[in-house]
Amino acid sequence: MFLWLSEVLRADFGPLNVFRYVTFRTVGSMGTALLIALLLYPWFIRRLQARQIGQVVRDDGPESHFSKAGTPTMGGVLLLVAIFMSTMLWGDLNSPFVWLTLIPTAAYGVLGFMDDYLKIRYRNSKGVSARQKLAVQFGVAGTLCALMYNGTFGPELADTRMFFPFTDATAVWLTLPWWLYAGFSAFAVVGMSNAVNLTDGLDGLAIGPVITASATFLLLCYLAGSTFGFDVGGEVQKFDVAAYLLIPKVAGIQELAPLLAAVIGSGVGFLWYNTYPAQVFMGDVGALALGGTYGMVAVLSKNEWLSVIIGGIFVLEAVSVVTQTTSYKLTGKRVFRMAPIHHHFEKKGWPEP
Numbered sequence: 001m002f003l004w005l006s007e008v009l010r011a012d013f014g015p016l017n018v019f020r021y022v023t024f025r026t027v028g029s030m031g032t033a034l035l036i037a038l039l040l041y042p043w044f045i046r047r048l049q050a051r052q053i054g055q056v057v058r059d060d061g062p063e064s065h066f067s068k069a070g071t072p073t074m075g076g077v078l079l080l081v082a083i084f085m086s087t088m089l090w091g092d093l094n095s096p097f098v099w100l101t102l103i104p105t106a107a108y109g110v111l112g113f114m115d116d117y118l119k120i121r122y123r124n125s126k127g128v129s130a131r132q133k134l135a136v137q138f139g140v141a142g143t144l145c146a147l148m149y150n151g152t153f154g155p156e157l158a159d160t161r162m163f164f165p166f167t168d169a170t171a172v173w174l175t176l177p178w179w180l181y182a183g184f185s186a187f188a189v190v191g192m193s194n195a196v197n198l199t200d201g202l203d204g205l206a207i208g209p210v211i212t213a214s215a216t217f218l219l220l221c222y223l224a225g226s227t228f229g230f231d232v233g234g235e236v237q238k239f240d241v242a243a244y245l246l247i248p249k250v251a252g253i254q255e256l257a258p259l260l261a262a263v264i265g266s267g268v269g270f271l272w273y274n275t276y277p278a279q280v281f282m283g284d285v286g287a288l289a290l291g292g293t294y295g296m297v298a299v300l301s302k303n304e305w306l307s308v309i310i311g312g313i314f315v316l317e318a319v320s321v322v323t324q325t326t327s328y329k330l331t332g333k334r335v336f337r338m339a340p341i342h343h344h345f346e347k348k349g350w351p352e353p
Contacts, residue, residue: 001089002028022222022254029090030261036082037269041075045273045280048072053120055281071278074116075270076286080109082266083293087259095255096153100144101296102259107140108193108292112284127284134190141189141292142182145299149178149185156251165306169248188304189295195314196291198321198340202352203278204271205342209313210290211267216310217297218260223247224301225254248302256297263293276352317341 006019018024048054054070084102091098115127151158160181161173176184200206224247228239242249270286273279282290291314298307308315320341327335337347346352 001093003090003092022226022257025090026218026222026257026261029086029258030265032089033082033086033262033265034269035265036085037079037266038272040078040082041269041273041280044075044078045072048074048280071281073120073281074113074283074285075274075280076109076112076282076284076289079266079270079282079286080105080289082269083259083262086262086265090258090262092255092258095252096157097253097256097300098259100148100153100157100300101256101293103144104140104189104193104292104296105289108137109285109289111136112197112286112288115284115288133194133288137190137193137288137292138186141186141295144296145182145185145189146179149182151178159250159302161248161302162304163248163302165303165309168246169302170243170246185299185304188299188307189292191318192295192298192307192311192314193288193291195311195318196294197284197287199314199317199342200282200284200287201340201342202346203276204274206287206290207267207271207274207282209311210294211264211271213294213307213310213314214260214263214267217294217301217303217307218257218264220247220303220306221250221253221256221260221297221301224250225252250301253301256300259293260297263290320344 002019003025006016010016010019049072053072053074055073083105087098087102093099111128111133115133119125119127147153148157149160158178160176160178162176162181162184163169163173196206196210199209223241223245226241228241229236230239240249267290270280270282274282294307294311294314298304303310317340320336321339323335324339327333336344338344
């Protein structure tokens with residue numbers, strides 16, 4: 001909104017030109033989200049307590065988790081409010097990248113909200129079934145990715161080149177059919193959404209890596225979309241940062257920086273109340289949504305494979321669940337004492353703090 005207002009009014013008030021700069025809006029977005037989270041979470045936690053919206057703990061979980069029963073959950077609602085409000089204020093609302101990221105974030109947030117509601121309503125840890133979750137997740141991500149890569153949203157978003165970490169992005173890539181790349185991208189979004197959700201099992205365990213991953217992608221998106229101009233002998237010389245760094249060039253992707261800054265700011269504010277011993281949990285409403293944000297940003301910035309490294313903790317947690325499930329079905333034996341893997345270490349006696 002601020003960018004739009006500056007475009008309307010800057011002819012009459014020159015200082016408003018500062019809103020044209022992504023860096024300025026990124027700092028503003030982070031600060032706004034941080035203030036919203038820090039100032040409103042005490043009130044929000046009291047409201048959750050008053051409505052008895054508390055965590056439902058698995059009966060077969062680690063014994064140390066039984067004391068967490070009743071701790072306010074669904075704290076991700078305020079986290080998402082902070083992200084959306086900050087993005088609406090400081091982001092470029094004409095950027096397709098912003099909306100393509102906000103849509104799955106909102107959709108997965110609604111899905112997570114329903115999951116949390118059912119758990120609290122019926123006082124069990126089941127909620128929405130796994131099949132229903134996957135159907136909604138793939139439905140949203142698959143539709144968006146298909147429309148992107150078949151050219152419906154324009155040729156600038158229909159790039160089906162796959163890039164690989166630690167290679168020269170100006171020379172090395174693999175071009176896939178649009179339908180195959182759409183399927184791969186949808187899998188990346190859904191996989192990361194569920195991976196973040198699986199990681200959300202200890203105080204601060206999920207939001208910490210979300211903050212660091214968002215900071216990394218903020219930098220990548222800014223560099224991948226930025227071109228700087230320098231006056232050399234009266235001529236303007238353009239410097240393409242992505243070409244210099246040999247990373248995938250995506251024109252306009254820098255507009256995701258304010259959105260990612262909002263994730264960082266709101267995440268830090270949430271972490272203040274989620275660190276051990278947690279006063280509030282984000283719930284599926286936060287974990288599924290943030291995972292969807294992370295996965296979609298990775299897809300849009302052409303860093304799907306790199307996201308596996310940046311979000312290594314999420315991937316490790318998800319792999320541990322797949323390994324445990326597969327091993328038990330095939331051999332009747334468990335690889336870990338409990339999955340996800342953080343519960344394995346708890347079962348071995350590792351303390352949480």
